[in-house]
Amino acid sequence: MNLFQWLKPNRPAKGADLTAEQLLRLSQLPRASALGGHPLRQQRWVMLDLETSGLNMNRDQVLSIGAVVIEDGAIDLGQQFERTLSRPDHKLGPSVLIHGLGPSAIAAGSEPVEALLDFMEFVGDSPLLAFHAPFDQHMLGRALKESLGYRLQHPFLDVAEIAPLLCPQACLRQAGLDDWTAFFGLHAGERHNASADALVTAELALILFSHARRQDMDSPLQLEQALGKWRRRQQSHSF
Template structure:
């Protein structure tokens, strides 16, 4: 083992995982990869959103995950995931006012390893979609590394914050937030900042995108388009 890797493993030890969860994790790892060669409108996507104790990737913690499926452009509301990870201490009152997950709900949440395993079993190996992947992805990875020893860096991700303007360029002069796209497409969301509600709203934005996308557009081409949009945004604004 090289010295840098040794040092890294010393400060980031592998988690001790319950045997039952380890077996489920191995089954998840063995799942086949999805066929991404078909038009992206035909692919099953997992749309997700997270709630956290704050906006610091280093200091703050993952509190909740909401996820839904988007299958052939449809959202089966009977198949969703909404989990709260048990916290050692609740987030601040100011933070609770945003996501409305009470102190008691945080302290009585699901064991983090179990909650994250449920999340992995829900998403399978399907492509993932979020609004601002640059925040949701590292927050998920941080928790997954801590409790299950894995990350989602090798999964296919789409960021609606950059994909939506590709199909509605007249609305792309500024970097729009989720509220903007919900208002534009008349999407109702009475529980804004609740992870599952925001995931479903993001999925509805994705539905509109699918209706506007060229026929037979492949996800590989869409990823190239997204990457170009990100580069342009970074050149204009200095950040992703």
Template sequence: MARSILFDTETTGLDPATGDRVIEIAAIELMSDLPTGRTFHVLIDPERDVPEEASRVHGFTRADLAGKPLFADVAADFLSFIGDAPLIAHNARFDFGFLDTELKRAALPALDRKRMVDTLEIAKERFPGLPNSLDALCRRFSIDLSERTTHNALLDCRLLAQVYLELMGGRQRGLELAAEQGALAAVSYTLDRTRTPRPVVPTQAELAAHAAFLQRLKEPIWLAE
């Protein structure tokens, strides 16, 4: 079974080249495109302020992140979790760019771009000219968005895992894969042949009402010899 990692980051802004930093990383392990239940999630002290416009997007303030580990403190655990698996993200170049900057700052090698799987690019090829944000894709695939009040990275990963499965072939494929992995319990249905049949017998009143109804019809087939 093929292992892959689906991940998301939240940041202080849009451009690591101007000093924006990663504040949250979430990742989900997939086997044959289905979540295994193994996750990685961490909040990170960005060592800088969190602009108000960024807080409105993800919900985190500087106070929320004070005392959290630095990226360098969690990098080894993150790299161990992702291993050498393909890395799936929505608008993956954004997340790769931020992680590469953080890895460089921690004196670690950048991620291999050959590992990158961008669900935004996949969606654009499948739905050209249509909105292909995560929210738009969730609505298109009837995926529940009720919990998504902010851009929480772990929740976004869980939503994207459902979107990714749809992009790769849909929920029917997911059921087949889950059966192959033993993720779905086998259920058997056995007819109970010991039950006594219960015939439906109309009452005299019902028979009379039916006969009266037939009299109102022109040449009813039920009265034909």
């Protein structure tokens, strides 16, 4: 079976044509790794933040991707990712007042196929973290499917759930990122910028990982399992 035949079932949903080089890069993306039982400090995490054209998960588009890596128990500033995506059909909306990505920035952005390939190569087989992760996971997954025909299967953990799980005394169960950064005394130099938000969320995650270790959740798998139990408790209390 040649490369083209192997990739054919996963061609982009909108029929976009990928070059031979892009098809090769797509075929070489590593498979996502499941969360394991090794210590949290030994896990490479990719902290993700997206800026989008709005909050409609089925219609709006990813405009900007920001990410930073947590590795060896610290934020690795040498491993950062930032791309604005070119969206020729993007219409200016109210969200520009939040993320500040005007027409000139969008027009000068990277071609989505290239930007998304670059990002998934940056991610590798690492799990992802985000604040309100279901939104980022859905938006990134849809962008990858539409542009690359790629199915996102990487584990995602939600920092917005990890925080109240580990710090119930804060009484901030439905709080935003600003609430949690204020609770821990963190300073966000710039908000609603994908890279800046990813960095401050990574700082928050490191604090939470320290709390997790003290509560005998010292592996990605243990943390994921504890989140599942916490989520079920929240759902049972809502009935």
